[in-house]
Amino acid sequence: MKLLHIATALFFAVAGLGPAAAQSDENFLTIQLKDGPVVIELLPDVAPKHVAQIKELASKGEYDNVAFHRVIEGFMAQTGDVQFGDMEDGYQPNRAGTGGSSLPDIEAEFSDVPFERGTVGMARSQDPNSANSQFFIMFADGGFLNGQYTVVGKVVSGMEYVDQIKRGQGGNGEVTDPDRMVKVTVGKN
Template identity: 65%
Template sequence: MLRDRFIAGGIFALGLAVVGGYGISQMATPVMAQAEDGPGPNLVIEVAGSTTGQIVIDMLPDVAPKHVEQITALAKEGAYDGVVFHRVIDGFMAQTGDVANGKAGGNLSMAGMGGSSRPDLPAEFSDLSFERGVVGMARSQSPNSANSQFFIMFAPGDFLNGQYTVVGRVISGMEVVDAIKKGDGGNGEVSDPDRMERVTVAE
């Protein structure tokens, strides 16, 4: 089976067996206090599709230096430009970043199964909690398989703590995140998904 870059097969920790127990579809969207901009670089995402706007993510190199270096390098190369939000689960998270298979206008049947030409990364787990607006790295069942895909939390997901690498937090544009088109597939797959039109890095 091809590896899904969030959970192997799309079911393990994020999958329906666990997610269902948290009542994802019934979660209310909590109010998020504006996070402060830290010393790390900012990832600036211009969203296009059914909604438009800008998301600014404060990256956390002191928490996950290898992952932040990889994401910012890919952004500077333009690798994320045009990549869709291929899996979006209402009340949970929006996932994107498959630079190999997730380009808008292409065949998206494999979106979520790929990464980049760069090597996979060893886990950089921390004690940071997956709160609303936190950005984490997607991976397969192996803890050391994160590559280019990442997800943004709509709501707290404490069951992910210590299992996925935290790389940043939204400091601006959470209303844009909330408006990203939600998936209608069984595991959050999105038909005609929104996309990251352009991704840049502000040092």
């Protein structure tokens, strides 16, 4: 077994690949925005059910063309309403943010992972066990969310593109003619 580890390490060294190359892409999500790609490291050890649901929806293409329907300067950008937020198939701007997916809601998986800039959390209604498909990316630290919402990941590259998402003008951050997730895939694409 030790020989196998040495052989693997030698392969990656000879190929010029660091330890990160040996790491699986299955726990990463790539969101293509209008300005560039955003790579999110998903945290299955922290929120296994939520991560599994996000990966399932992404693999089916459910997140493609879904609007950032609620974006609040200095706080977060929310997206993921596959029911009413698909800007190429059944987009309903007045209902975007109220839907989910055909999959069941998920029970909360709260953790001690803090909400900081780049943290990805699951959106929900007032019921802690109502998260389904919607999620948000933090523009800034939001400690008041700690232990109240499920953390599913963190942005590891492309935060500069998240910063360029069109902000909402409404009282609750509603966005007119919103930006969208152009394509969402599992892996570092």
